[in-house]
Amino acid sequence: MTARPGNGPPFAQRPMTTKRENSKTGVAAEDPAGWLDDHGAILFQFAFGRLKNRELAEDLVQETMLSAVRSLSSFRADSSIRTWLIGILKNKIIDHLRQTRRAAALGIADADGFEETVLQRDFNRYGIWNRFLSNWAANPEELLEHDQLLAIFKECLEGLPEKARQAYLLKNFDAQESDEICNILGITTSHLWVLLHRARHGLRDCIEKRWSPIEDE
Amino acid sequence: MTSKLHTFLSALSCEQYTRLLSRSLDSKLSFSERLSFYTHHILCVVCRRYRRQILLIERMAQKVAGADYAKDKQERAGSAGGELSAEARERIESELSRELATRCNKPNG
Ligand SMILES: [Zn+2]
Numbered sequence: 001m002t003a004r005p006g007n008g009p010p011f012a013q014r015p016m017t018t019k020r021e022n023s024k025t026g027v028a029a030e031d032p033a034g035w036l037d038d039h040g041a042i043l044f045q046f047a048f049g050r051l052k053n054r055e056l057a058e059d060l061v062q063e064t065m066l067s068a069v070r071s072l073s074s075f076r077a078d079s080s081i082r083t084w085l086i087g088i089l090k091n092k093i094i095d096h097l098r099q100t101r102r103a104a105a106l107g108i109a110d111a112d113g114f115e116e117t118v119l120q121r122d123f124n125r126y127g128i129w130n131r132f133l134s135n136w137a138a139n140p141e142e143l144l145e146h147d148q149l150l151a152i153f154k155e156c157l158e159g160l161p162e163k164a165r166q167a168y169l170l171k172n173f174d175a176q177e178s179d180e181i182c183n184i185l186g187i188t189t190s191h192l193w194v195l196l197h198r199a200r201h202g203l204r205d206c207i208e209k210r211w212s213p214i215e216d217e
Numbered sequence: 218m219t220s221k222l223h224t225f226l227s228a229l230s231c232e233q234y235t236r237l238l239s240r241s242l243d244s245k246l247s248f249s250e251r252l253s254f255y256t257h258h259i260l261c262v263v264c265r266r267y268r269r270q271i272l273l274i275e276r277m278a279q280k281v282a283g284a285d286y287a288k289d290k291q292e293r294a295g296s297a298g299g300e301l302s303a304e305a306r307e308r309i310e311s312e313l314s315r316e317l318a319t320r321c322n323k324p325n326g
Contacts (some may be wrong), residue, residue, distance in 0.1 A: 032317060036309055058305035062312055069316045109259045127230025129263045137269040144273075144280055153277045171243070172278040180245055197239035203274050204267070 032069050039082050043089055050093050050169065053161075060096065064089040090174060097166065098184045118153065122205070149211055156206035160199050167192055168199035229253040234264045238271060 043064060047057035068075075068088055081214050118125060124130050136143075143149055157165065170176045176184070182192050229237075234257045237250055246254065257264060301309070 011279050031312060036306060036313065040301050040306065040309070044305075054302070058301060058309075061301065062309045063304070065309060066316050069313065069320060072320075077259055123232040125231070127321055128231035129231045132269070132291050133266045135266055137266070137273040140269075140273045140276060144276060150277060151282055153274070153281060168278075172275070173282040193236075193240050193243060196243060197236055200239050200242075200274060201235060207274065208270075 005009065032065070032072070035068070035081075035085070039085055043085060044081065046086060047093060048091060050166075051096070056096070060089060060092045063092055094170075094174070094176075094184055097170075098186075108147055120186075122201075134208070136208065149207070152207055152210045153203070156203050156210065159206060160202050164195045164199040167195040168203075170198060229257040231257075231261060231264055231267075234258070234261070235267060235271075238264075238268055242271075242275065 040061065043061045044057055047060045048054065051060075054091055064085060068085055075081065079087075089194070157168070160168065164184070167181060167187075170181045170184060173180075178189060178191055178192060182189055185192070234254065237246060237254045240246065241254070258268070
């Protein structure tokens with residue numbers, strides 16, 4: 001259960017920079033005075049990774065911590081404080097996407113040119129493969145243990161067209177339902193399918209290019 | 218490959234196969250969609266490979282998403298975006314302590 005803030009000195013009397021031991025598992029886990037030191041960098045990098053904007057990411061970290069303080073009583077000790085904070089941050093990011101979806105629909109070029117570069121290059125005018133794919137996914141269990149491959153996956157994810165990337169992250173990282181993603185991004189279901197297809201197709205293409213153990217047969 | 222082969226593969230092109238494959242990960246395909254998907258699947262070795270790779274990539278996503286939170290601060294240091302700026306830290310610190318000052322003496326819950 002949650003520690004009661006009433007025990008011990010009021011938070012505000014503690015120096016904010018104090019490093020406490022056991023910050024992840026110890027009794028002081030819910031002490032917000034140490035959040036910035038313990039989780040600030042992770043939260044910032046998470047937000048920056050999603051939104052690619054420093055100031056926005058910093059603002060959302062601030063909002064997250066303030067909301068967390070206000071709803072501290074809803075924190076349950078069965079999750080870590082970091083997971084809880086990231087959960088709040090995720091909602092802030094989704095709210096932001098929802099608010100800016102109209103601007104985003106106008107502003108973010110959604111994969112313009114991708115059709116020509118990746119999709120059309122792979123197929124001829126009859127829609128048949130232009131090339132033979134090498135057989136690199138024969139041992140998925142083995143491949144999933146390759147840190148290098150997972151690192152390549154992350155790089156490739158970064159390189160996707162922005163709207164396709166957001167759709168893919170909401171779907172595969174935030175486990176949002178399709179209806180909800182459409183709502184957040186302000187798009188139709190068929191548009192979502194196109195974006196997710198672009199994301200997956202683009203990821204496959206990018207991984208194949210970068211993963212050196214892949215050899216043509 | 219030729220257009221004859223395309224006709225042979227019962228009206229579903231490889232490109233359409235890849236679209237259906239992606240959609241099957243997000244929603245349920247209709248019976249006729251599944252039928253033409255499966256027919257193409259049996260006949261086309263390239264698309265079978267494609268499918269295996271796409272499914273592997275889905276699992277990579279699950280794995281990376283699951284590991285996202287567990288990472289330690291040290292591991293993350295130096296990754297894209299870097300750290301909070303000094304100004305932001307200062308601002309958040311003062312906002313946080315102001316918030317705490319108004320909260321900490323209230324009874325819990
Ligand atoms: Zn095919």
